[in-house]
Amino acid sequence: MSTTFLTTAEFLEHWQGHRRLTRRVIEAFPEKELFEFSVGGMRPFSELAKELLAIAVPGLKEIVNRESIPFDEKRENLKTKADILKAWDESTELINEYYNKITAERFRENHNLFGQYEFPVYQNLLYFIDNEIHHRGQGYVYLRALGIEPPFFWER
Amino acid sequence: MSTTFLTTAEFLEHWQGHRRLTRRVIEAFPEKELFEFSVGGMRPFSELAKELLAIAVPGLKEIVNRESIPFDEKRENLKTKADILKAWDESTELINEYYNKITAERFRENHNLFGQYEFPVYQNLLYFIDNEIHHRGQGYVYLRALGIEPPFFWER
Numbered sequence: 603m604s605t606t607f608l609t610t611a612e613f614l615e616h617w618q619g620h621r622r623l624t625r626r627v628i629e630a631f632p633e634k635e636l637f638e639f640s641v642g643g644m645r646p647f648s649e650l651a652k653e654l655l656a657i658a659v660p661g662l663k664e665i666v667n668r669e670s671i672p673f674d675e676k677r678e679n680l681k682t683k684a685d686i687l688k689a690w691d692e693s694t695e696l697i698n699e700y701y702n703k704i705t706a707e708r709f710r711e712n713h714n715l716f717g718q719y720e721f722p723v724y725q726n727l728l729y730f731i732d733n734e735i736h737h738r739g740q741g742y743v744y745l746r747a748l749g750i751e752p753p754f755f756w757e758r
Numbered sequence: 759m760s761t762t763f764l765t766t767a768e769f770l771e772h773w774q775g776h777r778r779l780t781r782r783v784i785e786a787f788p789e790k791e792l793f794e795f796s797v798g799g800m801r802p803f804s805e806l807a808k809e810l811l812a813i814a815v816p817g818l819k820e821i822v823n824r825e826s827i828p829f830d831e832k833r834e835n836l837k838t839k840a841d842i843l844k845a846w847d848e849s850t851e852l853i854n855e856y857y858n859k860i861t862a863e864r865f866r867e868n869h870n871l872f873g874q875y876e877f878p879v880y881q882n883l884l885y886f887i888d889n890e891i892h893h894r895g896q897g898y899v900y901l902r903a904l905g906i907e908p909p910f911f912w913e914r
Contacts, residue, residue, distance in 0.1 A: 604767035605862040607880055611760035616884065641797055642902030706761040724763055728772065729912075735888055736911060739895025746798030755892060756885070 610709060613724075614701050617731050618694065619758030624654065624734055625690055626753040627741045633683050641747055650737040651686050652677040657730055659693050662700035665713050665723050673716035766865065769880075770857050773887050774850065775914030780810065780890055781846055782909040783897045789839050797903055806893040807842050808833040813886055815849050818856035821869050821879055829872035 608616070628636065628651055637648045656675035664671060680686050704723065714720045719729070745752040764772070784792065784807055793804045812831035820827060836842050860879065870876045875885070901908040 604765040605865070606762045606764075607766045607769040607865060608762075608764040608884070609760040610763045612880075613763040620888075641899050642904075644899065644902055709761070709763060724768075728764070732776075732891055733911070735891040736895040736898070739892040740899050742892070743797050743800065743896050743899040746800055748798075755889070 620731055620734055623758055624738050627738055628686055630745055630750055635748055636683050639744055647741045647744055654734050655689055655693055659696045661715055666700050666703045670714045670717040776887055776890055779914055780894050783894055784842055786901055786906055791904055792839050795900055803897045803900055810890050811845055811849055815852045817871055822856050822859045826870045826873040
């Protein structure tokens, strides 16, 4: 018989824990390398952070408001590490606010995220975290390639 | 009020979906590079795959048998890509078998994983997936640095 693995409150705590770690990874990059350094022709970590910012709050807003808006990860106003960290912290608050508006039934309903990804809401949200861990793992390699010790993975 | 985000059956499906993707990443490496290539002094992807093998089934066995055994990621018998893929597929079956022996109450109990990580079972298991996504993200950078297109992240 299947039972609860994770509650909705635990999911939010888990997500915000991952976001605290990603924040430390952003902080670990020197200013210039955050915007310019990459390996294998991939995007610099600033662009990956912008992608994560473009998913979290806009994705939650869509789910709460039952609308689909094309994905837009451009964040041209974020030009410095301080800009990105400020946007990150603003998102932290907004995530708590919007997440807590999702009703129990809504987690199980389908939502066409960004007009592209038609899945149950809980699967969309799991993807938000998976995608963040995936790109952050990429950031760990960039830091190592720069000779910088990344933060401990298990600290949240 | 907090409600179910994810059921125990959904967690297993989610985990095995990630493992199918990691299997495709192992397959994408050329034989030699799987065992030798890395970036920034990190471990080659074969060693990361061995770590994942050393966590999944041994970790589940501990949880089911209520025992703590020191972590051992050496897998000296895995010398080729075919060896690793075979061990991967054997683990797939054993994961299903052992996971289904975990009782509803057990998911909420603390377990001292490998005698080192004292957390509720569901948190230990979440960590298994997080750690896999993290290291696989690292593997994506290795593949890109080798000029190889990695598998689509969203395909499971």
